[in-house]
Amino acid sequence: MTETMGFLGVSVHDAEVTGVRMDREKEFLQLELVLHALETVWVEFHGAEEWWLSPLGTQNVLFDIREHRAGMDGTAKYCADMEVASYWTEKVLAGELTMYEIDPSVGLGGFVVARTVTVKRTARDETPEGPAGGTGRVGQ
Numbered sequence: 001m002t003e004t005m006g007f008l009g010v011s012v013h014d015a016e017v018t019g020v021r022m023d024r025e026k027e028f029l030q031l032e033l034v035l036h037a038l039e040t041v042w043v044e045f046h047g048a049e050e051w052w053l054s055p056l057g058t059q060n061v062l063f064d065i066r067e068h069r070a071g072m073d074g075t076a077k078y079c080a081d082m083e084v085a086s087y088w089t090e091k092v093l094a095g096e097l098t099m100y101e102i103d104p105s106v107g108l109g110g111f112v113v114a115r116t117v118t119v120k121r122t123a124r125d126e127t128p129e130g131p132a133g134g135t136g137r138v139g140q
Contacts, residue, residue, distance in 0.1 A: 005062070006065075006066075007064050007067050007117075008043065008065060008117070008119050009119060010035070010041060010121075011035070011036075012033060012035070012043070012062050012064060012065050012093065013036075013062065013063060013064055014031040014035075014036045014062070014105070015034060015035050015036065015061070015062045016033065016034045016060060016061055016062075017031055017033055017056065017057050017060035017061070017062060017081065017107065017108045018032050018033065018034050018040075018060075018125075019031070019032030020032070020053065020056060020108070022048075023127060026048050027042075027046070027048050027049060027070060027114075027115075028044065028046060028048060028139035029045040029051055029101075029112055029114070030043070030044045030045070030050040031043045032043050033062070035116075038091065039121070041119055041120065041121050042119070042120040042121075043065065043117060043118075043119055044113055044115050044117065044119070044120060045100065045103065045114040045116075046114060046116045046117070046118065047097070047114050047115025047116060048090045048111070048112055048113070048114040048115075049088070049091075049097065049113055049114065050084070050085070050112075050113040051111060051112040051114075051125050052082075052083075052110045052112065053108055053109070054104070054108055054109050055101070055108070056107065056108050056135060057106075057107045057108070058107075059106050059107050060106065060107030060108040061104065061106050061107060062102065062103065062104055062108075063103045063104060063105045063106040064103045064107060065100055065102055065103070065117075066078075066100070066101040066103060067097040067098050067099070067100055067101075067117070068092065068098065068099040068100075068101060069072045069092065069095070070092065070093055070094060071094035071095070072107055075092060075093065075099070076093060078099065078101060079092060079093075079099055082099070082110075082111045083094070083098055084099055084111060084113065088113045091114065092112070093136060096115075097113050097115060098113070098115070098116075098117075099111055099112070100112045100113075100114065100117060108140070
């Protein structure tokens with residue numbers, strides 16, 4: 001099976017979710033992931049206006065993170081399947097926001113409605129501070 005890099009520029013298939021950090025005032029949500037190659041990366045959602053994540057358990061492994069935006073086939077269906085409120089679905093379909101589906105193999109999953117997403121890679125022993133500073137981390 002060939003792994004695809006997708007829109008994130010890195011394959012998150014089989015990545016372990018080791019942390020979640022948020023700052024509602026700054027509309028920021030961050031997932032800390034350990035990739036199959038043992039590299040730690042941070043997936044950062046900017047302009048995150050709405051999200052729903054299932055509980056962070058003792059095991060949290062991703063199958064993928066997918067983007068659903070205006071003009072893409074099936075975006076309205078994916079929003080309905082993920083039970084995204086109609087207010088946010090309208091903003092996604094109007095092209096103002098994007099819905100990011102967090103598809104788990106086991107554990108944490110859900111969706112994020114945000115303006116953009118970036119991937120931050122740093123040296124293995126560093127932790128990015130990001131807009132939320134050092135507060136709000138869970139699942140270490």
